[in-house]
Amino acid sequence: MALVYRKQLDEKTAFAVWKIEETAEELYQQLQLKAHEQAYLETLNNGKRNLHWLSTRVLLRKMLSTSQYIDCQADEHGKPYLVNFPHQISLSHSYDYAAVMISENKGVGIDIELVKTKITRVAGKFLTRRELSFIEPGKQVEHLYICWCAKEAIYKLHGKSGISFLKDIRLDPFTSSDAGSFNASLVLPGSASRYVIHYERFHDYMIGYVTE
Incomplete structure (x- = not known):
C-alpha cells in the first residue's frame, strides 16, 4: 500500500508512516542493497523482522526522494545514521506499520506501537509511582502507550545504551x-535535558516523537 501518512514538522523535519502490505521481494526490488546489507538480511528470520527492516529502508528512500544509494548504518549503540546524507534519522516499526523521522538540522526520535491491553501488566517497569499517579483510569491503556512511546522516542534521540x-x-x-x-526530561549523571514530546493516535496505533 506504500506511504499512508506524512507530517511536515518544519522546513527541515518530517516523519512518515508506511503500511506494510508488500512481500519481502516487492520491498527488496525498491532498494539498492550492498553485499553487507544482503548478508544482514539473510540473518533475519523470514516474516515480520525481514519486512520491518526492508520497509523502513524503503520509506527512508521515499522521504529522501533520491535515486542514489542510501548508506544507512548503525553505530556502536545501535543507533541508525546516514553516511552519505546530512539528515539525522530515527526508525520504528510495529506489526503492520513502519515509521521514519528525518531532519536536516536536529536530532530526532520516533516510536510507533500497536495499542494492546497487555501494557498494563508492565507499566510499573517503565513508569515511576509519580508517573503512574497521573494515568487516567478511563484511558489507562492509551495513556500508558503515550508514556511508552515518549520514553522510547527520547531513548532513540539520545542514542546511547544504558539508559533506564x-x-x-x-x-x-x-x-x-x-x-x-x-x-x-532525560536526567543523567552530570547532565539534564528537557524535551517537548508530541504524540498522536493513528488508527489502532500510537505515535510519539521528539526533536532536539
Missing part, C-alpha cells in the same frame, strides 16, 4: 487525548 526508562527518563504530568504534547 524507569530511572532516567522522567515525564511531566499530562492528560491523555488523541493528539497532544507535554514535557519530559
